Amino acid sequence: MTTIRVLVTGGTFDKEYDELTGRLFFRDTHLPEMLRLGRCRLDVTLETVMMIDSLDLDGAGRAAIVESARASRETAIVVTHGTDTMVQTATALASAALAGKTIVLTGAMVPYAFGSSDGLFNLGSALSFVQVLPPGVYVAMNGQHFSWDAVRKNTQTGTFEAV
Amino acid sequence: MTTIRVLVTGGTFDKEYDELTGRLFFRDTHLPEMLRLGRCRLDVTLETVMMIDSLDLDGAGRAAIVESARASRETAIVVTHGTDTMVQTATALASAALAGKTIVLTGAMVPYAFGSSDGLFNLGSALSFVQVLPPGVYVAMNGQHFSWDAVRKNTQTGTFEAV
Amino acid sequence: MTTIRVLVTGGTFDKEYDELTGRLFFRDTHLPEMLRLGRCRLDVTLETVMMIDSLDLDGAGRAAIVESARASRETAIVVTHGTDTMVQTATALASAALAGKTIVLTGAMVPYAFGSSDGLFNLGSALSFVQVLPPGVYVAMNGQHFSWDAVRKNTQTGTFEAV
Amino acid sequence: MTTIRVLVTGGTFDKEYDELTGRLFFRDTHLPEMLRLGRCRLDVTLETVMMIDSLDLDGAGRAAIVESARASRETAIVVTHGTDTMVQTATALASAALAGKTIVLTGAMVPYAFGSSDGLFNLGSALSFVQVLPPGVYVAMNGQHFSWDAVRKNTQTGTFEAV
Numbered sequence: 001m002t003t004i005r006v007l008v009t010g011g012t013f014d015k016e017y018d019e020l021t022g023r024l025f026f027r028d029t030h031l032p033e034m035l036r037l038g039r040c041r042l043d044v045t046l047e048t049v050m051m052i053d054s055l056d057l058d059g060a061g062r063a064a065i066v067e068s069a070r071a072s073r074e075t076a077i078v079v080t081h082g083t084d085t086m087v088q089t090a091t092a093l094a095s096a097a098l099a100g101k102t103i104v105l106t107g108a109m110v111p112y113a114f115g116s117s118d119g120l121f122n123l124g125s126a127l128s129f130v131q132v133l134p135p136g137v138y139v140a141m142n143g144q145h146f147s148w149d150a151v152r153k154n155t156q157t158g159t160f161e162a163v
Numbered sequence: 164m165t166t167i168r169v170l171v172t173g174g175t176f177d178k179e180y181d182e183l184t185g186r187l188f189f190r191d192t193h194l195p196e197m198l199r200l201g202r203c204r205l206d207v208t209l210e211t212v213m214m215i216d217s218l219d220l221d222g223a224g225r226a227a228i229v230e231s232a233r234a235s236r237e238t239a240i241v242v243t244h245g246t247d248t249m250v251q252t253a254t255a256l257a258s259a260a261l262a263g264k265t266i267v268l269t270g271a272m273v274p275y276a277f278g279s280s281d282g283l284f285n286l287g288s289a290l291s292f293v294q295v296l297p298p299g300v301y302v303a304m305n306g307q308h309f310s311w312d313a314v315r316k317n318t319q320t321g322t323f324e325a326v
Numbered sequence: 327m328t329t330i331r332v333l334v335t336g337g338t339f340d341k342e343y344d345e346l347t348g349r350l351f352f353r354d355t356h357l358p359e360m361l362r363l364g365r366c367r368l369d370v371t372l373e374t375v376m377m378i379d380s381l382d383l384d385g386a387g388r389a390a391i392v393e394s395a396r397a398s399r400e401t402a403i404v405v406t407h408g409t410d411t412m413v414q415t416a417t418a419l420a421s422a423a424l425a426g427k428t429i430v431l432t433g434a435m436v437p438y439a440f441g442s443s444d445g446l447f448n449l450g451s452a453l454s455f456v457q458v459l460p461p462g463v464y465v466a467m468n469g470q471h472f473s474w475d476a477v478r479k480n481t482q483t484g485t486f487e488a489v
Numbered sequence: 490m491t492t493i494r495v496l497v498t499g500g501t502f503d504k505e506y507d508e509l510t511g512r513l514f515f516r517d518t519h520l521p522e523m524l525r526l527g528r529c530r531l532d533v534t535l536e537t538v539m540m541i542d543s544l545d546l547d548g549a550g551r552a553a554i555v556e557s558a559r560a561s562r563e564t565a566i567v568v569t570h571g572t573d574t575m576v577q578t579a580t581a582l583a584s585a586a587l588a589g590k591t592i593v594l595t596g597a598m599v600p601y602a603f604g605s606s607d608g609l610f611n612l613g614s615a616l617s618f619v620q621v622l623p624p625g626v627y628v629a630m631n632g633q634h635f636s637w638d639a640v641r642k643n644t645q646t647g648t649f650e651a652v
Contacts, residue, residue, distance in 0.1 A: 001307065001325075012508075012511060017599055017600065017603055017605075019501075019598040019599050019647050020644070020645075020647050022501060022513070022542075024511070024513075034284070035306075037279060037280075037281060037284065038281050038284030038285070038288075038305075038306060039272055039281045039284075039304075039305050039321070039322060040284070040305055040306040041305035041306060041307060041322050041323075041324075042305070042306040042307060053511075109202055109508040110506055110508050111506065113603060113604065113605065114506055114602060114603050114604065115278075115441070115602065115603065115604040116200060116506075116602065117200075118200060118201050118202045120283045120284045120287070121197075121200065121201030121202075121203070121283045121284070121286060121287035122201070122287060123284060123287065124283070124284035124285060124286065124287030124288035124291070124306065125201075125287035125288065125290065125291040126291075127288065127306050128287070128288040128289075128291035128292050128303070128306070128308070129291050129295065131307075131308070132292065132295045132296060132308075133295060140291070141202075142201075142202050142203055142204035142205070143198075143201060143203040143204060143205040143287065143290050143291070144164065144204060144205060144294075145291070145294070145295075155509070156509075158202070158508050158509050159202060159204050160204075161204075162164075175345075175348060180436055180437065180440055180442075182338075182435040182436050182484050183481070183482075183484050185338060185350070185379075187348070187350075216348075272345040273343055273345050274343065276440060276441065276442065277343055277439060277440050277441065278439065278440065278441040278604070279343075279439065318346065319346075321345050321346050327633065327651075360610075361632075363605060363606075363607060363610065364607050364610030364611070364614075364631075364632060365598055365607045365610075365630075365631050365647070365648060366610070366631055366632040367631035367632060367633060367648055367649075367650075368631070368632040368633060435528055441604075442526060443526075444526060444527050444528045446609045446610045446613070447523075447526065447527030447528075447529070447609045447610070447612060447613035448527070448613060449610060449613065450609070450610035450611060450612065450613030450614035450617070450632065451527075451613035451614065451616065451617040452617075453614065453632050454613070454614040454615075454617035454618045454629070454632070454634070455617050455621065457634070458618065458621045458622060458634075459621060466617070467528075468527075468528050468529055468530035468531070469524075469527060469529040469530060469531040469613065469616050469617070470490065470530060470531060470620075471617070471620070471621075484528070485528060485530050486530075487530075488490075
């Protein structure tokens, strides 16, 4: 069985509602709960690299994600990430030329903690693509997969599309 | 983009709770709602072949599923199916030798209508595998994919495993 | 603040889905989780009298519920109960002439573990009625409250109505 | 059966997640869906007075709520309201001296659209209290009811308490 590393970086995926302030914030990742809900039996290692909104991600943050991907002994890597700058991080990962590694970035348009989230669907999708796609860097959203250099987020529709 | 046909056959996936009788039953499939929740942008055609518990599926029923798969113009086919006899239907589909078609069966251990269902995760997984796996018949459950002739449901754990 | 005793007897309220057998069953009550979800700050003591389908409740079972109500030091008592024989148990409680006690029976048409349950609404309702109604035995369902001798379950609509 | 008017004013109760901007916003009230979920059979008339965050509520807004309460032919009135200034609106309603009317304000700490909301519990509670409490203005939160002049929101704990 493929062993998979999941690099958690935050994003809408993992946002929660703070009932005292009425704002969204990050606490722990929901990945363990989501894997349990999906009855996932893959050999998955979780690594929380950071917990931030991807709009707040700078060069140093992106370098940390690249470094974690480089250090990963697993060659199948899923990165959970905010959708706003997902393509930029995919580009950074591709530029790092991590030979032999299949890296799939995914995220969610709605926090998992909300009933109406696409997160569980996207997680199932990303974990599947990462097992079968050839080495390279991909974005998996909306049931589709895109090469890092052939995708953009359409901010009008909130979906990813080929370019 | 791959065009995909989803053959709906019922199974736990689509069971609902009848509040008058306290029993589980079938009404319409939840697939449209699940695809919407997953913000799925794939070109998916839904076809409800039947809505039954897979324990009630007989030879004629299985033949109907095979026939729908054969008639499908799409070469990427997902079959939603009860888990109890999923492997038997996979075997029937493989025996039909549907050359050039990638067929992925999936299901759920808990009805989608319940909060704790694995259905959305499995659907994301099956729709992803079907786009990239070579022609053949597969079972996609628990985040994994298995060839039809190398899998069984472990009824003790409720998970699928390689044989 | 009123102190309240909640007598848990099972019923649809607390049914869960057994993913190995595909049947509904009882495990632990969901009351603690529900009270937490409702941010309930009442002084509530939970007592699980039994965990059964109210169709399986016999005279001895009903006597046990009456006994728990009699033994309760709290004069405000909520009983969670299956809807099918809720009125019978209400009658048994009324016959026991528990002077000075306000007893409110409630339940659910759909298990709490399902996303679409009326359980949380009914629990909020029953806990409110029990604080303000005069001593007596009542059924609280569908947002309404009924005296034990002026209510029946309409099995066609699944709702309670005055008689 | 008591006829009840529900005055909808917005508040956390009715906030939704805008997946394009990542912000919370108001669209339509969730009250109809919540009443359906609760299998509510009360004679309820919904009136949306406004849809705003109660922190944005000013004197004119409060006057509009008072006016709707005054105009209500129903003497049992529930007001759904943000928790931050709920007590202020309760005070305004009490000052208006609406003789013969029982007015119960309620809200939620978490939006109903989130799985973990207390909204359904609070709605069941408020609709029950309003049927049995004598004329006056009350706050119903956390399973409790408070007279308008004997309650405050504890902003540290996010709960309401007697003063």
